[in-house]
Each structure stands twice: as C-alpha cells, then as structure tokens.
Amino acid sequence: MEHGQSHRAVQSERHAAVRLLKALMVASVLLPMALFAITAWVDYRNFERITNERIDRSLDILHEHSLKVLETTERAYAEVNEVVRGMSDNDIRLNEAALNKRLKQIVTGTPQMQGIEIIDRDGHPLVSSNGLLTPGDIDFSKAEYFTALKSREGGTYVSTINAPRPGVPGYFISLSQRRPWDDGTFNGVISIAVPTSYFENFYAHISDTVDYFALVRADGHFLARYPVVSPASLLSFDDDKDFRTRIAHGHDYSIYTAESPYDHITRRIGYRKIAGYPLYVLVGVEWKAIVSEWLRYNINYLIFGAPLMVFLFAVLGLALRRTQRLYDESERREAVENALRHAQRMEAIGQLTGGVAHDFNNLLMIISGSVQRLRRELTDKKSLRLLDMIGTATHRGETLTRHLLTYSRRQTLTPEVIDLAQRLPVLRELLTRSLRTDIEINVEVPDTVCAVRVDPSEFELAILNLAVNAKDAMPNGGALSMSARPVTLKGDASEEGLSGDFVAVYVADTGQGIPADVMMRVFEPFFTTKDVSKGTGLGLSQVYGFAKQSGGTATVTSTEGQGTTVTLYLPRSLEQPQPAEPPLQAPAQAEAAGTVLLVEDDVDVADVGASYMRQLGYRVRSVADVQAALAALQVDAQVDLVFSDIMMPGGRNGLDLAREIGERFPHIPVLLTTGYSASAQDAARYGVVVLQKPYDLESLRRHVREAMEQARVPPAALGVAG
Numbered sequence: 120m121e122h123g124q125s126h127r128a129v130q131s132e133r134h135a136a137v138r139l140l141k142a143l144m145v146a147s148v149l150l151p152m153a154l155f156a157i158t159a160w161v162d163y164r165n166f167e168r169i170t171n172e173r174i175d176r177s178l179d180i181l182h183e184h185s186l187k188v189l190e191t192t193e194r195a196y197a198e199v200n201e202v203v204r205g206m207s208d209n210d211i212r213l214n215e216a217a218l219n220k221r222l223k224q225i226v227t228g229t230p231q232m233q234g235i236e237i238i239d240r241d242g243h244p245l246v247s248s249n250g251l252l253t254p255g256d257i258d259f260s261k262a263e264y265f266t267a268l269k270s271r272e273g274g275t276y277v278s279t280i281n282a283p284r285p286g287v288p289g290y291f292i293s294l295s296q297r298r299p300w301d302d303g304t305f306n307g308v309i310s311i312a313v314p315t316s317y318f319e320n321f322y323a324h325i326s327d328t329v330d331y332f333a334l335v336r337a338d339g340h341f342l343a344r345y346p347v348v349s350p351a352s353l354l355s356f357d358d359d360k361d362f363r364t365r366i367a368h369g370h371d372y373s374i375y376t377a378e379s380p381y382d383h384i385t386r387r388i389g390y391r392k393i394a395g396y397p398l399y400v401l402v403g404v405e406w407k408a409i410v411s412e413w414l415r416y417n418i419n420y421l422i423f424g425a426p427l428m429v430f431l432f433a434v435l436g437l438a439l440r441r442t443q444r445l446y447d448e449s450e451r452r453e454a455v456e457n458a459l460r461h462a463q464r465m466e467a468i469g470q471l472t473g474g475v476a477h478d479f480n481n482l483l484m485i486i487s488g489s490v491q492r493l494r495r496e497l498t499d500k501k502s503l504r505l506l507d508m509i510g511t512a513t514h515r516g517e518t519l520t521r522h523l524l525t526y527s528r529r530q531t532l533t534p535e536v537i538d539l540a541q542r543l544p545v546l547r548e549l550l551t552r553s554l555r556t557d558i559e560i561n562v563e564v565p566d567t568v569c570a571v572r573v574d575p576s577e578f579e580l581a582i583l584n585l586a587v588n589a590k591d592a593m594p595n596g597g598a599l600s601m602s603a604r605p606v607t608l609k610g611d612a613s614e615e616g617l618s619g620d621f622v623a624v625y626v627a628d629t630g631q632g633i634p635a636d637v638m639m640r641v642f643e644p645f646f647t648t649k650d651v652s653k654g655t656g657l658g659l660s661q662v663y664g665f666a667k668q669s670g671g672t673a674t675v676t677s678t679e680g681q682g683t684t685v686t687l688y689l690p691r692s693l694e695q696p697q698p699a700e701p702p703l704q705a706p707a708q709a710e711a712a713g714t715v716l717l718v719e720d721d722v723d724v725a726d727v728g729a730s731y732m733r734q735l736g737y738r739v740r741s742v743a744d745v746q747a748a749l750a751a752l753q754v755d756a757q758v759d760l761v762f763s764d765i766m767m768p769g770g771r772n773g774l775d776l777a778r779e780i781g782e783r784f785p786h787i788p789v790l791l792t793t794g795y796s797a798s799a800q801d802a803a804r805y806g807v808v809v810l811q812k813p814y815d816l817e818s819l820r821r822h823v824r825e826a827m828e829q830a831r832v833p834p835a836a837l838g839v840a841g
C-alpha cells in the first residue's frame with residue numbers, strides 16, 4: 120500500500136546512505152595507501168637511478184686514477200729503456216752505482232712507484248732503485264711474472280699483492296714489462312713496485328656516499344680494496360661470483376647487487392674494465408644505505424599522511440555509527456508506532472462490533488426462545504418447517520455474534536488448563552473430517568507438556584477457522600502442518616511486545632499466500648477477499664480475539680505463492696492440565712419443581728428466560744431490578760433459585776445482588792447470566808455460576824444444576840462456620 124511503498128523507499132534510501140559511508144571509510148584508507156605505494160615505488164626507482172649515476176661518476180674517477188698510474192709506469196719503462204740502451208748486462212753491472220742513482224731519481228717524487236728493478240734474461244737482478252745488490256744471491260727465473268713475460272710478447276704483467284720486503288716497506292703489486300733486445304727478443308724484465316696504499320689512500324680520500332672501491336685483476340684477485348680488510352685476507356682470492364660470471368660473459372661494464380663474501384654486506388656494485396689492461400675498477404654503495412635514505416624520504420609522507428588518514432577514518436566511522444544508531448532508533452520507533460496504530464484500530468473496531476453484537480444477542484435470544492415455544496404449540500408440518508428455517512438462521516446468527524464477541528474480547532470464556540501437546544493430535548481427527556482429501560495434514564508436537572489456560576471450545580474453533588482458511592488457500596491441494604512448542608518471548612514488536620513463557624501454535628499451509636497490502640487487514644472483522652457467499656471475514660478475527668483474550672496474541676507471516684503460517688502465542692500455564700476428553704455428561708432429566716426468582720430488565724428477554732425455566736419445571740416470579748428482587752426475597756423466602764442478568768439499571772447490578780444474597784440468604788443458589796465477558800469474569804471470581812448469553816435450554820439446565828450444587832457447599836460457608 121501507499122504507506123508500505125514509501126516506507127520501503129525510505130528504507131532503501133537509508134541503506135544507500137549507510138553503504139555510501141562504508142564505501143567512504145574504505146576509500147579513506149585505500150586511496151591514501153595506494154597513493155603512498157605509487158609515490159614510494161616511483162621514489163624507489165628514482166633512488167635506484169640516482170645511485171647508478173653516482174656509481175657511474177665514481178667509476179669514471181677510479182678509471183681515470185688507475186689510468187694515470189699505468190701511464191706513469193709506461194713512462195718509467197720508456198725512460199729506463201732509454202737509460203740502458205746499448206748497454207750489455209755486464210756494462211750495467213759495472214755501472215750499477217750510477218744506474219742505481221738514476222733509477223732512484225725516476226722513483227723519487229712519484230708516490231705511485233716504490234721501486235724499479237732490472238732483471239736479466241736468466242732471472243737475476245741487474246740493478247735496483249732500492250740499493251746495491253749482492254750479486255748472484257737472488258733468482259727470479261721461477262717467479263710468475265718472469266715466466267709469463269718470457270713466454271709472451273709485449274704488454275704489462277700485473278702481479279697479485281706482495282708482502283713487504285727489504286727496501287719495499289708496504290704491501291705492493293708489481294707491474295712488469297719485457298726488456299727487449301734491439302731485434303725484439305727477450306732480454307729480461309723491468310719491474311716497477313706500486314704500493315697498494317697508493318690506491319687505498321685515494322679511495323679513502325674520495326669515499327663519501329659511495330663507500331666501496333676496488334681494483335681487481337681479470338681472474339678476480341683483488342689488488343686494492345676499500346674499506347681495507349686485513350691484508351692477509353686481501354691476498355686470498357675473492358669469490359665474487361656475480362663479477363666473475365659477468366666478465367666471463369665478456370661484459371666490460373655492468374651494475375648489479377650482490378653480497379660480499381668478505382664482510383657480508385649487500386651492495387649495489389658497478390665495474391668497468393681498464394682498456395688495454397687485465398684490470399677492472401669496482402665501485403659499490405651499501406644497499407641498506409640506499410634503502411634507509413629512501414625510507415627517510417618517504418617517512419615524511421607517512422608522518423603527515425597517516426594521522427590525517429586515521430582522523431578521516433575515525434570521523435567517517437563516527438558518522439557511520441551515529442547514522443546507524445539514528446536509523447535503528449527511527450526504525451524501532453516506526454515499528455512501535457505501526458504496532459500501536461494497528462492495535463488502536465483493532466480496539467476501535469472491537470468496541471464497535473462488541474456493542475452491536477451485544478444488542479444483537481438479546482434480539483437473537485428472543486427469536487430463538489420464541490421459536491422453541493412455538494415449536495411446542497404448533498403442530499402442522501408447514502409451520503414446523505418454517506420454524507426449522509428460523510431456528511437454523513438464528514443459530515447461524517448466534518455463531519456470528521459469538522465470533523464478534525470473541526473478537527471484541529467480550530466472549531464469556533470457560534478456561535481450562537489443557538496440554539496442547541495432547542490436544543493437537545486429537546484435533547487432527549476433527550480436521551480430517553472437515554477438509555478435502557487432497558490436503559495432507561501433519562501434526563507435530565514435542566514430548567514436553569505444553570499447558571495453556573484457554574477455553575477449549577474456542578481454541579478448537581480457532582484451529583478450525585485456520586484450517587478452513589488453509590483449505591481455501593489451497594484449491595489444488597497441498598499440506599497443512601500444525602505444531603506446538605514452548606517459546607520465550609522478549610518483548611519484540613513483531614509479537615506485539617509480549618514477553619515471558621508462551622506456547623506457540625503454528626498452523627502452516629502451502630497455499631497461495633497473502634499479498635502485502637492484504638496482510639495488514641486480515642485480522643479485521645468483516646475483512647474478506649472471498650465471495651459474499653463464501654466468507655464473512657470473521658475467521659481470523661475470532662482467532663485474534665481468542666488469542667488476545669487468553670493473554671497472548673496471533674501473528675501471520677506469508678510468502679506469496681508459497682504459503683502462510685499463522686502463529687498463536689498462548690501464555691504457558693504451570694497448572695496440571697486436564698485430560699483431553701472430558702467424560703460425556705449424562706443427559707439431563709426433568710428437574711424437581713421449585714420457584715425461580717427471575718431478575719431481568721428487558722421484558723422480552725425475561726419472557727424467554729421464564730419460558731425456558733418453565734420448560735425445566737420451575738415456577739417463575741419475575742422482577743425488573745435488584746431492589747425489587749431483594750424486596751421479594753424479604754417477604755417470601757420460599758425461593759429455590761435466583762436467576763439474574765448482570766447488567767441492570769438502577770445503580771446495582773446482578774453481582775451486587777448475588778453478594779447480598781450470599782450474606783443474607785446463603786442457602787439460596789444464584790445463577791447469573793450476561794453477554795459481557797468482563798462482568799462474567801468478575802462474577803466467576805466471586806465464585807458465582809455464570810451462564811453466557813445467548814444460551815439454549817440445554818446449557819441453562821446444566822448451569823442451573825451447577826448453581827444448585829454450589830449452593831450446597833458454598834465456598835463462603837466454610838468461613839461462616841469457622
């Protein structure tokens with residue numbers, strides 16, 4: 120309906136708002152994180168590029184420096200060759216002192232050279248810059264550089280690191296070249312000692328952000344390294360696999376990242392070959408330093424970004440919580456308002472129908488009473504048939520008003536404690552007879568006792584009404600399932616705010632279901648979707664009224680096209696339930712005669728009552744109000760029963776009368792009658808027997824007997840006797 124539609128629209132709008140807030144919360148985290156990741160990555164690539172450039176620049180410097188050293192030695196070779204040109208080994212030996220001085224001159228002032236030595240073709244030194252030689256005592260013919268140079272032409276041989284020796288105070292490498300004859304054949308070696316400290320000092324001097332330098336021979340032997348490792352280990356072979364595999368593949372230049380086997384530091388390393396020499400210069404930057412610099416740079420984003428992100432997230436979270444709470448609150452309020460509106464509507468309809476039904480009841484009593492009287496007086500068949508028709512119609516009318524009274528909760532109930540776990544299976548029989556064969560009936564009850572205090576016949580009627588509805592909803596057959604189980608309610612709006620221990624009775628069908636717009640109105644009296652002849656719209660009203668009056672409620676849930684479930688919540692009782700089938704009472708006999716004092720303000724109703732009483736064999740005296748009744752009892756106490764309506768004019772009602780009689784004439788039985796349940800319940804509380812209007816002869820007979828029995832053992836008599 121209109122209301123339902125706008126409610127759904129509001130609801131979906133709320134859901135959208137909540138979803139948007141949630142999405143914003145996620146975005147408030149994800150977006151800055153993604154931005155941060157991207158900038159961090161870009162920065163990282165930048166740092167890598169900058170580092171590579173730095174390495175390249177350092178390689179240039181190192182390369183330049185090494186070349187200078189090599190050029191100096193080249194010049195020294197040329198000079199020495201010039202000095203000894205045309206001299207035989209013997210000439211040199213004879214001129215040793217002068218040549219030693221000359222060589223010393225070449226070495227002095229060039230820190231990259233520590234000494235020069237000329238060696239003859241057999242490996243014996245001829246002259247050295249470091250002092251005069253003792254002839255014949257040293258033989259270099261087995262030295263690596265000597266054999267290498269002897270077997271090949273041209274080029275410079277670079278040795279590994281040599282330990283200090285007399286005349287050469289520090290670690291050094293020697294660079295040697297052939298001393299050729301004029302015809303170019305091997306005539307010995309000129310060897311120059313270059314101190315490793317010369318390189319190391321330079322490296323230390325230029326080390327800054329680039330902090331690793333090395334001079335390495337093509338076979339991987341380190342000739343100089345910074346930071347300086349203990350010289351002994353420098354002499355060993357550096358197993359730098361990355362470097363060695365790269366040069367093995369013929370790469371003269373490369374940049375890579377590797378961990379040093381010496382100090383286990385991971386570095387970004389670049390190397391370059393020195394053209395014309397089997398030498399490489401290496402430059403490295405500690406990887407950790409690059410990363411930490413990058414981190415330091417990026418942490419700034421985090422320092423400013425993270426608190427902002429957290430703040431935004433928190434603000435959104437707060438907004439979400441507030442919004443949700445607000446929505447929850449208003450939804451709860453709407454539910455309560457709806458429930459209240461519904462309840463008020465039902466109450467209003469109830470009062471209206473109740474009033475109408477009450478007056479209707481009195482009319483029906485007159486009609487049915489008159490019919491019974493006429494039946495005894497008329498004998499011709501035609502009139503009797505007419506009377507039958509009137510009787511049937513009145514009976515239907517009575518059933519109708521009974522439903523209305525139930526709905527308006529003015530029905531007089533005779534509650535008993537019954538166990539639904541036992542009662543439901545019994546009802547199955549009744550239903551099997553009244554439903555079609557294409558409807559399967561399932562009943563399921565728990566092992567536990569499901570005791571409730573209700574009027575058993577009203578309960579049966581409610582179940583029957585539900586079953587008939589289910590039958591109508593399943594024109595092509597289906598299943599009807601009934602079950603009961605104890606439940607504890609917690610004041611939910613869907614159960615009309617009930618809380619406590621209840622027994623829930625479910626009656627479910629597999630029928631066509633109830634459309635949403637019909638749903639709100641199904642419990643209203645006279646609401647029906649069926650044809651005029653088929654439905655009165657009072658079935659569910661009876662169910663609802665009965666459940667309400669019994670202290671519970673009824674709810675309905677339905678899925679269109681799949682079925683409907685009506686649930687009755689009845690308060691659980693702790694009393695001992697009565698057996699399912701009460702023993703049948705013996706048919707009443709004609710009672711012993713006596714006098715009845717009939718108290719009734721409505722003349723016609725009084726007439727009917729009197730007629731019934733006469734049929735039961737009583738003499739009847741009629742009065743119209745309480746005052747008159749008491750006066751009659753005062754003058755003539757020969758009354759065997761007082762039969763009074765409860766509602767009466769004159770300020771005092773039937774209940775007051777019963778109380779007064781209980782005090783002044785305790786031996787006289789009193790039977791009250793009414794169409795209002797509230798007054799009936801009041802009376803029942805005082806222990807007075809009450810007959811519900813409209814009544815027939817049979818129920819009047821039963822109640823008269825009950826009243827008589829009660830007067831024999833009046834509950835108050837015990838108190839009086841004591």
Ligand SMILES: Nc1ncnc2c1ncn2[C@@H]1O[C@H](COP(=O)(O)OP(=O)(O)OP(=O)(O)O)[C@@H](O)[C@H]1O
Binds near residue numbers: 584656
């Ligand atoms: N089990 C059900 N499946 C589908 N619709 C149902 C069911 N029970 C009730 N209804 C709907 O609720 C309306 C009211 O039901 P209710 O029992 O009060 O009256 P009725 O069945 O129309 O008439 P009545 O019961 O007085 O003969 C029905 O007309 C029907 O539209």
Ligand SMILES: [Mg+2]
Binds near residue numbers: 588657659
């Ligand atoms: Mg019905």
